[in-house]
Amino acid sequence: MATIGSLALTYADWAKRLEDGYRVANIIELLSQTNEILDDILVVEGNLPTGHKTTVRTGLPQATWRLLNAGVPTGKSTTAQIVDTVGNLETYADIDKDIADLNGNTADFRLSEVRAFLEGMSQQVAATLIYGNQYVNPERFTGLAPRYSTVNAANSQTAANVLDAGGTASTNTSLWIATWGADTLHAIFPKGKITGLQHRDMGEWPNLDAAGNKYQVYRDHFKWEIGLCLRDWRYAVRVANIDVTQLTGVSAANLINLIVRGLYRLPTAPSMATAIQTSDSPQVRANMGRVSIYCNRIVRTYLDLQAMNKTNVLLRLEEFDGKVITTFRGIAVRTCDAVLNNEARVV
Numbered sequence: 001m002a003t004i005g006s007l008a009l010t011y012a013d014w015a016k017r018l019e020d021g022y023r024v025a026n027i028i029e030l031l032s033q034t035n036e037i038l039d040d041i042l043v044v045e046g047n048l049p050t051g052h053k054t055t056v057r058t059g060l061p062q063a064t065w066r067l068l069n070a071g072v073p074t075g076k077s078t079t080a081q082i083v084d085t086v087g088n089l090e091t092y093a094d095i096d097k098d099i100a101d102l103n104g105n106t107a108d109f110r111l112s113e114v115r116a117f118l119e120g121m122s123q124q125v126a127a128t129l130i131y132g133n134q135y136v137n138p139e140r141f142t143g144l145a146p147r148y149s150t151v152n153a154a155n156s157q158t159a160a161n162v163l164d165a166g167g168t169a170s171t172n173t174s175l176w177i178a179t180w181g182a183d184t185l186h187a188i189f190p191k192g193k194i195t196g197l198q199h200r201d202m203g204e205w206p207n208l209d210a211a212g213n214k215y216q217v218y219r220d221h222f223k224w225e226i227g228l229c230l231r232d233w234r235y236a237v238r239v240a241n242i243d244v245t246q247l248t249g250v251s252a253a254n255l256i257n258l259i260v261r262g263l264y265r266l267p268t269a270p271s272m273a274t275a276i277q278t279s280d281s282p283q284v285r286a287n288m289g290r291v292s293i294y295c296n297r298i299v300r301t302y303l304d305l306q307a308m309n310k311t312n313v314l315l316r317l318e319e320f321d322g323k324v325i326t327t328f329r330g331i332a333v334r335t336c337d338a339v340l341n342n343e344a345r346v347v
Contacts, residue, residue: 181289
């Protein structure tokens with residue numbers, strides 16, 4: 001029974017989901033998270049059946065100072081191609097038909113279970129957007145953290161966009177600055193397929209128990225094909241090694257200072273955020289996308305506390321679409337519970 005109960009809903013599970021003996025209860029989602037990165041992320045159809053290929057320029061042509069009566073060699077630029085892959089997150093929910101039909105609350109009972117699957121898959125995708133590594137887990141896609149995993153420029157050129165907040169223990173977290181755009185950073189789905197989390201009510205199906213005997217179930221199918229494409233690594237910044245146990249006092253990381261430094265690592269950003277813009281044309285700058293700041297709720301709490309400090313003119317509490325949001329020089333600060341508090345030190 002222990003094995004069956006861990007994979008399928010039982011009568012005990014059914015009883016725990018009723019109020020007054022007959023109504024399906026409103027379940028308090030103690031395991032829910034806030035991952036606003038899923039609300040912000042731009043999604044683009046991949047140019048490959050399994051991902052997206054990006055061509056980046058790796059070298060500029062060099063001209064020659066010419067002497068009279070002397071020729072000059074020709075030059076050329078160099079490029080490279082990078083392929084980002086898509087992962088396929090998929091599962092089924094099977095509920096014994098007789099259990100779901102008890103008291104005639106079939107639809108409500110099934111909905112209560114579907115909500116849990118939607119929340120669980122959303123959390124998995126959010127976590128993979130941050131920490132996924134296809135070289136460790138080939139079935140997944142690579143997120144942000146493995147791409148910005150060092151502060152040593154000798155190991156990776158992306159180290160230029162990794163700032164060290166000073167934490168040396170394993171109680172660290174990160175703050176991310178991301179520019180969502182078609183030419184910068186975006187999610188991808190396979191060419192010719194459907195984007196987003198897909199749910200399909202498959203109706204009634206025969207299922208097999210542990211002994212191989214059949215019984216009828218209601219089956220729901222969930223599928224989400226998604227990947228992350230970093231087309232221009234300069235447009236994302238990681239503030240790493242923020243020790244969550246030292247966010248107050250003299251040893252606390254100066255979050256405002258680090259955010260300012262991070263914004264200046266971007267080639268271009270909203271004009272109210274930085275004074276330095278890229279040398280690209282105005283048309284290119286206009287297509288670079290939307291900048292957002294992501295952190296978990298512990299860092300977000302301290303940022304909000306600083307925003308209420310009257311001497312602070314950089315962080316503000318503003319209202320947008322009926323919601324109070326924190327902004328830093330006009331850039332929204334968003335909560336992402338998928339960002340952990342026990343990250344190892346980034347070196």
